[in-house]
Amino acid sequence: MVATEQYVGSPVLRKEDAKLLTGQGNFVDNQSMAGMVWMALVRPPHVHATIQSIDTAAAASMPGVVGVYTAADLETAFPAALPMVWPITEDIKIPTHWPLTKDKIRFAGDAVAVVVAETREQAEDAAEMVTVSASDLPAVTDLEEAATDEVVIHEDLGTNVVVHWSHGGGGDQSVFDSAPVIVQERFTQPRLIPNAIEPRGCLAYGSPAAGEFTLVSATQIPHICRVGLSIATGVPQSKLRIIAPDVGGGFGSKLNVYAEEALALALTRSIGRPVKWIETRPENYVATIHGRGVLHDCTLAGTEDGEIQGMKFVELADMGAYFQLLTPGIPELGGWVYMGPYDTKAYWYEFKGIITNATPTDAYRGAGRPEATFVIERLVDAYARRIGMDPADVRRKNFLPPSAEAFASVMGLSIDSANYEPTFDRALELAEYDQMRKEQQARRDRGDTKQLGIGLSSYIEMCGLAPSEILGALRYVAGGWDAAEIECRPDGKVVVRTGTSPHGQGHETSWSQIVADGLGVTPDDVEVLHGDTSVSRLGMDTYGSRSASVGAEAVARALEKVRAKARTIAAHELEVAEDDLEWTDGAFRVSGAPDKARTIPELAASAWHAHALPADMEPMLEGTAVWDPPNFTWPGGTHICVVEVDTETGKTDIMRYVAVDDCGNVINPMIVEGQVQGGVAQGVAEALYEEALYDESGNLMSSSMTQYLVPTAVEIPSITQDRTVTPSTTNSLGVKGIGEAGTIASPPAVVNAVIDAVSHLGVSHIDKPASPERVWRAIRDAQGGAA
Amino acid sequence: MIPAAFEYARAESIDHAIELLGGADDAKILAGGHSLLPLMKTRLAQPSLLVDISRIGDLSYVREDGDMVAIGALTRHHDVANSELLQQVAPIVADTASRIGDPQVRHVGTIGGSIAHADPAGDMGTVMVALGAQFAISAAAGATRTVAAGDFFQGLFQADLAANEVLTEIRVPKTSGGWSYLKFNRRAIDWAMVGVAAVQQNGSAAVALTNMGETPLRAAGVEEALAGGADPATASARADEGAAPPSDAFGSAEYRREVSKVLVRRALEETLG
Numbered sequence A: 001m002v003a004t005e006q007y008v009g010s011p012v013l014r015k016e017d018a019k020l021l022t023g024q025g026n027f028v029d030n031q032s033m034a035g036m037v038w039m040a041l042v043r044p045p046h047v048h049a050t051i052q053s054i055d056t057a058a059a060a061s062m063p064g065v066v067g068v069y070t071a072a073d074l075e076t077a078f079p080a081a082l083p084m085v086w087p088i089t090e091d092i093k094i095p096t097h098w099p100l101t102k103d104k105i106r107f108a109g110d111a112v113a114v115v116v117a118e119t120r121e122q123a124e125d126a127a128e129m130v131t132v133s134a135s136d137l138p139a140v141t142d143l144e145e146a147a148t149d150e151v152v153i154h155e156d157l158g159t160n161v162v163v164h165w166s167h168g169g170g171g172d173q174s175v176f177d178s179a180p181v182i183v184q185e186r187f188t189q190p191r192l193i194p195n196a197i198e199p200r201g202c203l204a205y206g207s208p209a210a211g212e213f214t215l216v217s218a219t220q221i222p223h224i225c226r227v228g229l230s231i232a233t234g235v236p237q238s239k240l241r242i243i244a245p246d247v248g249g250g251f252g253s254k255l256n257v258y259a260e261e262a263l264a265l266a267l268t269r270s271i272g273r274p275v276k277w278i279e280t281r282p283e284n285y286v287a288t289i290h291g292r293g294v295l296h297d298c299t300l301a302g303t304e305d306g307e308i309q310g311m312k313f314v315e316l317a318d319m320g321a322y323f324q325l326l327t328p329g330i331p332e333l334g335g336w337v338y339m340g341p342y343d344t345k346a347y348w349y350e351f352k353g354i355i356t357n358a359t360p361t362d363a364y365r366g367a368g369r370p371e372a373t374f375v376i377e378r379l380v381d382a383y384a385r386r387i388g389m390d391p392a393d394v395r396r397k398n399f400l401p402p403s404a405e406a407f408a409s410v411m412g413l414s415i416d417s418a419n420y421e422p423t424f425d426r427a428l429e430l431a432e433y434d435q436m437r438k439e440q441q442a443r444r445d446r447g448d449t450k451q452l453g454i455g456l457s458s459y460i461e462m463c464g465l466a467p468s469e470i471l472g473a474l475r476y477v478a479g480g481w482d483a484a485e486i487e488c489r490p491d492g493k494v495v496v497r498t499g500t501s502p503h504g505q506g507h508e509t510s511w512s513q514i515v516a517d518g519l520g521v522t523p524d525d526v527e528v529l530h531g532d533t534s535v536s537r538l539g540m541d542t543y544g545s546r547s548a549s550v551g552a553e554a555v556a557r558a559l560e561k562v563r564a565k566a567r568t569i570a571a572h573e574l575e576v577a578e579d580d581l582e583w584t585d586g587a588f589r590v591s592g593a594p595d596k597a598r599t600i601p602e603l604a605a606s607a608w609h610a611h612a613l614p615a616d617m618e619p620m621l622e623g624t625a626v627w628d629p630p631n632f633t634w635p636g637g638t639h640i641c642v643v644e645v646d647t648e649t650g651k652t653d654i655m656r657y658v659a660v661d662d663c664g665n666v667i668n669p670m671i672v673e674g675q676v677q678g679g680v681a682q683g684v685a686e687a688l689y690e691e692a693l694y695d696e697s698g699n700l701m702s703s704s705m706t707q708y709l710v711p712t713a714v715e716i717p718s719i720t721q722d723r724t725v726t727p728s729t730t731n732s733l734g735v736k737g738i739g740e741a742g743t744i745a746s747p748p749a750v751v752n753a754v755i756d757a758v759s760h761l762g763v764s765h766i767d768k769p770a771s772p773e774r775v776w777r778a779i780r781d782a783q784g785g786a787a
Numbered sequence B: 001m002i003p004a005a006f007e008y009a010r011a012e013s014i015d016h017a018i019e020l021l022g023g024a025d026d027a028k029i030l031a032g033g034h035s036l037l038p039l040m041k042t043r044l045a046q047p048s049l050l051v052d053i054s055r056i057g058d059l060s061y062v063r064e065d066g067d068m069v070a071i072g073a074l075t076r077h078h079d080v081a082n083s084e085l086l087q088q089v090a091p092i093v094a095d096t097a098s099r100i101g102d103p104q105v106r107h108v109g110t111i112g113g114s115i116a117h118a119d120p121a122g123d124m125g126t127v128m129v130a131l132g133a134q135f136a137i138s139a140a141a142g143a144t145r146t147v148a149a150g151d152f153f154q155g156l157f158q159a160d161l162a163a164n165e166v167l168t169e170i171r172v173p174k175t176s177g178g179w180s181y182l183k184f185n186r187r188a189i190d191w192a193m194v195g196v197a198a199v200q201q202n203g204s205a206a207v208a209l210t211n212m213g214e215t216p217l218r219a220a221g222v223e224e225a226l227a228g229g230a231d232p233a234t235a236s237a238r239a240d241e242g243a244a245p246p247s248d249a250f251g252s253a254e255y256r257r258e259v260s261k262v263l264v265r266r267a268l269e270e271t272l273g
């Protein structure tokens, strides 16, 4: 079929949804195999303890049990420990992280043994029968306490302070002493649990005789898993296939190479039967990575009339008990956006990574950038309060000037393009900012028990991970490129193989819109394949808002190769020079004689039967591209939240939420809107509800969804959205990325609004999440302790 | 998340249920399962036998009984919420049921299960205490007895209900005056962090509290103050007298005490106009 519609830029319905919404998805847990056995992990009720002995005899004699294995039993299965691929400094101290711990338990959830049984129930029952005798050690989950090294968690490292990374600063550092106004604030951000709707799980199978294995895993990163699991298990990359089937969300929690994946592979290799594991939700809360968990000391230097001169941030970041794949690199990722969208002259950022007796942290939606944006935007509000200026005026005064070209930033990297003020103005307009301020004043004047607060958050983020050369300079071990293959079939259909690995982001739809426009077909004619290392051979997967700006750009580049070849065949068949052809109405047409034409489906058939191709041309109409971006992309925007706070109970209700984002050109506006909605929902959760709390002995108290407050649709406001468009200069599509924007922008917008609602009562600080009790205490304390 | 192994039996009648319950050491009644199954999945409860009463046909009803309304123990929260009779003559019961959990919970959970479970954070128990409801209980050998709500709740998850007894009917008095059930929680789906039920009774009000102790509590200090002529603002200052609220991830005991005072005042203002 020949299509002439322009698909890029229109809200094409997601082709992924029909099967997902009708229960025809194919998730790991939908899959089972003949002869399959189940794996269950033994996670003893200790937080920090030296293991004396592990007794597996009772478990081994339970019905259906195939085997019970401790680290000692699997000594030869793992030639290397689990991979950490971002040793960000030369002198970083790296805790050894085996799939099963050997001598010590270092956090609640650290597994000491694995049971394999015929059924899942038998495996769980037997896991309960493994007894561990261990002597408890004092546990530390508090960052500052861990940093004192009173309790050292990895004795061989000699300290919990395992890494110290400094950006090194930009601009004149003396402003931090000499500026007329110096604002200093300390902000803590709790640990968060990512809560993908589908927990982790995997199914490993293969042929020990051939040494070939396949792992089906709920992962965001099949290609990176192949490399990491090859290192951990010794299965060569050439004999290891990773399949990410339908994956029910990740938010960074599946951007990892996990112990259970390595164990399932090692066990299928030794047992010779397919091995399956499905994580339970309580297990997910302790054994899947957490996010955030940071403490910042912040300084803003400025003038009395609102000009920001310097911004300085010193951070302690909770690494947890071990490093996972990227753990120490996450704070550093934020280290490039601590200036926000502001034209500060001086810049400083450094952090120390601290080992604690808690679940390892790693990338959680936004990864480093929400942490940064939260403290910047809280600090700017504190500055505005100090000098008595409207926080909107302070922001407007300090935005970086607009630029359609890339320009150097004070933090040392180059920003692809920028235009923050129109985005900001549109947000103020949609929020009816001036009217809200009047309403706020009226309520203050009448001493209402329901006070109004307005919170602003202007942000910039660094997306499109990443230019390989810069990654190398930052000591990341892999590259940041991505790849695509396009194959035009003789029936007019098109197969695209992408190196990105969508798990909710709608790449099948967006990528097919790009290809449809380039080939004059419809998105339904295009099949986008992904998530299987034997199908999409090359790729670096999906995270860090990279898929459109790196992966879709690779598709666009492969598309150009296909079109060039198609044009050559068309010129040959129509017996004209290539220059005499125009691409109009979905076909190559002879200039001046538009009826003489060839469509891509026609040319695909010619290239397939190959009966009469130009001399020396290879058959098949196909193209491949591997693309390494020259720069990151830098989306930005402004979010505004209006809340009502009950001053008697401290409870917050969101009245209005406005998000105006600039993610460059938009491929599918409906998908972009959905990404912002989901991102804001997660950010509202972070601002008002979610917090992983540990008790004094290091046990996770927020151990289920009853105590860890994931908000529901009832708590999430409807969001008014708009966009401005400042195309990226990094890629030909002009796209910047939108997957994390909502999560980055929203927490400070909401918390700033809550503080604003009660600031006239003397409140200037409330920690995140701004729970009713925290707000109530802040008001009470500000009023001198009287309730 | 995988319960320990258990046996399952479906009861055909109340007597059959009692017989089945008597036949095992550690049997439990299964009604809607929305309190029991979560406990079993985390293995906090490991009953050897589940006696499923949910198919006993004649235990789901709402009907008038003189100046009372009788509610069958198996009536789902959804049906309680949507009963026109309750909406007219005991609206606090219907309204409270409509705010338990989420639609899924309300379509499966039962009023009898809610009350028998004796969770101090449950909403229905508090409303029953404020109303002075009566509970009908069947025991072995055809024996039956009736217990007042105020005597039924004995401690944390402890009720005046033996292991081989079945709660069959809940009887609530008709009300004609003002009423209010205020539920303070972080998320709409959550149990009450603090809840307050107030029902007008001859010019004064009966007041009971959710999650302010080990059982639903009568706010005796408030009732006494009101009887002595105090206005809601003054009376509500005594809301937490005799209470022993928990401290947990949702809020500290100190905070719950303060919230209970605010809620009692607001509930009384609604109830007494």
Ligand SMILES: Cc1cc2nc3c(=O)[nH]c(=O)nc-3n(C[C@H](O)[C@H](O)[C@H](O)COP(=O)(O)OP(=O)(O)OC[C@H]3O[C@@H](n4cnc5c(N)ncnc54)[C@H](O)[C@@H]3O)c2cc1C
Pocket: B028, B029, B030, B031, B032, B033, B034, B035, B036, B037, B038, B073, B074, B099, B100, B101, B102, B105, B108, B109, B110, B111, B112, B113, B114, B115, B116, B117, B121, B122, B123, B124, B161, B165, B166, B167, B168, B189, B190, B191, B192
């Ligand atoms: C997500 C979620 C949110 C919830 N939110 C709320 C809320 O906001 N407010 C609230 O009040 N509740 C809430 N609940 C609890 C809900 O109301 C339950 O349905 C109710 O507490 C138990 O009723 P059930 O029929 O499911 O009982 P079951 O779980 O089947 O049984 C509970 C207990 O009572 C016993 N039992 C049940 N029926 C009888 C009987 N007739 N005679 C004797 N013993 C019996 C059982 O043996 C068991 O010990 C929530 C539950 C969930 C899962």
